[in-house]
Amino acid sequence: MPVERPHVVDKVEKKLGMTGREPHMRPTTKDLAKAVGVSRTTVDRVLNGREGVHQKTIDKVNAAIAELGFVRNISAANLAKGKSYRFLFVLPQSGDLFLAEILRHIKEAESVFSADQVWADVHHIDENDPNKIAAYLATLSPAEFDGVAIMAPETPQVRDAILRLQERGVRALPFISNQPLTGEHWVGIDNNAAGATAAILLGRFIHATSGNLLIVAESMLSRDSLERRLGFDEVINSKFPHLHALPSLETYGSPERARTILSETIKRQENIVGAYILSSEARVPLAVLEELALPSHVITVAHERTPYTEKALRSGALDALVTQDAGHLVRSAIRKLRALTDMRNTLESQEKIRIEILLATNL
């Protein structure tokens, strides 16, 4: 049974001069004060970094904190402050299945974190108009939101808008799409490594002694795509020189265009032994590849787990999936934003987003 604190007994013990504190009860600010020989007010001043405390006293309090192993009861603190966390996810609009997964997990996470007074909203932006994005970010104030997770392509306008947002006191967190130079905080994977991982899978799964690799992207304009491609090429060139990665085919999200450029390329190239779909929306390219009925020895690798790619993996249309856990991304973003507003640290090992490899057996 959970431990219920026995109020009365506690008091009696205190009267008898005992500590009144079971070994599994953490010291409180009151205990701290008693240990140091100051009042709770002074302890409070130290804990919350208020000024007007002598350095010597500060040191003594900190020493006692270390010795007693004092940990601030955040629940009680938040309760006292009546604090709540209002976060916003700024995401591209698009019918992307991966994005749908992200949205689903935001809803899910909100219900879990609701017990901790966390609110998560979503706002969709036109990801192709950096000025619009920057303009929208400029409207956000600390009065509305404590933190914002932003998934947007890296452009100078957006980067500046994020910096200004932070200056206004709104914690901003680059989300999935990396925004370099905005600080060390961000949630996502190393896309270079993701591309390299896809390359190893293709390189090792392909048994042919030579051949060409089809590379399909939605667009090569984004930094993420570029990084994946770079990481991919690096590995193919250094470890699998018998394979040749073709120039990236860009679908621009259009099924018709995808069909045209893919079928043309396949007709032209005789010796295709593998296909790498590096965009986060694999549905269109995958559907087209299935239509075109490539020989069965052609290995296909794509990114991001969605209902569609999952099915393709199960059916064998896809040989491997390099993905990041959408739920983890969302929860990590929320935890990081919360830590940022509380000026706490997060647990590195928990927040590191893994580059996951999925085969038909470990879905």
Next chain:
Amino acid sequence: MPVERPHVVDKVEKKLGMTGREPHMRPTTKDLAKAVGVSRTTVDRVLNGREGVHQKTIDKVNAAIAELGFVRNISAANLAKGKSYRFLFVLPQSGDLFLAEILRHIKEAESVFSADQVWADVHHIDENDPNKIAAYLATLSPAEFDGVAIMAPETPQVRDAILRLQERGVRALPFISNQPLTGEHWVGIDNNAAGATAAILLGRFIHATSGNLLIVAESMLSRDSLERRLGFDEVINSKFPHLHALPSLETYGSPERARTILSETIKRQENIVGAYILSSEARVPLAVLEELALPSHVITVAHERTPYTEKALRSGALDALVTQDAGHLVRSAIRKLRALTDMRNTLESQEKIRIEILLATNL
């Protein structure tokens, strides 16, 4: 900035007949009571399942809970109850590097969860003596621990001890080692799938058109090893019939024995194209394999990420690693135990332990 609840303004608003509640403030039990038209006492009775409330009233309260979207403030509740969570991890003793990782993450997790009044102890048991394990579990009482995560081989004695533990009111959670029939709660991976995943990796990485696969285990007595082997064989037989999995070699944890049986087997078998180390301690077999200097085309797959296997992966001594995240395992166990003592549900998607595949590029 975080939202500070403006006490004074609140009161004024209430006087003016407003709700006094910003849209991002969750309704409290007081609001609930007002909405239903009962007292906070009655709401409390319903929320905590106390008896003596008319069914009609219960329904009305529940309806209001749904309508207002009331979520009990667990922080406040725990604060009021002075509740703390004392959990125990019962683990094998052994110098296993994987176990060391688990231990490290328990320490780490304790510091994180300490803000939530969670205490995590560790007790080591002799994993080879089911009676001793059962006897130890019999000594645990709800007065000491609210929940216990147990990593122990499946035997009837242990299973019974776990059941009796649960009857005494101590939540028990099978940890990593599955204990079937003790309920749906457990933390770990499907070892059958893990073995199957290793098999796919080996099968696809090996380019030879025929050959033998070395299988190394610490012992085949545990259910986990058996399941991995079964999952492995199933995939090899059905999808890679040109490969032949040799009988399992058991090291019993002894480096000398490992060296002997491995070198003998390798001498006898001419055509070894792959090695699968299915035990959680890969260090000894891996070291021996390196000593024996197998040809470079031999593919090696092992389980569990440790500093040692990580290094082997980086150096190329190992081609792939099938692993489970030790930090995730530990945190998931703590979250599940907490949910069990609170009789809450956990988030399925967060607690599912993934079978991860690691290559040199996605460490």
Next chain:
DNA sequence: AAAAAATTGCTGCACGTGCATCAGATTGGC
């Protein structure tokens, strides 16, 4: 030594929920 500044303490309420006690109110059975 007196005045000013810096440091520390006291008191008391607030947050949302749990819980105990006692007092009313409503219902049902006869």
Next chain:
DNA sequence: GCCAATCTGATGCACGTGCAGCAATTTTTT
């Protein structure tokens, strides 16, 4: 219509921390 049983309410303290207002003490400056 009366008593008992069942249901509901009122009141108040507790948990650990934050915070405001003011008083008391110590240290530094003039």
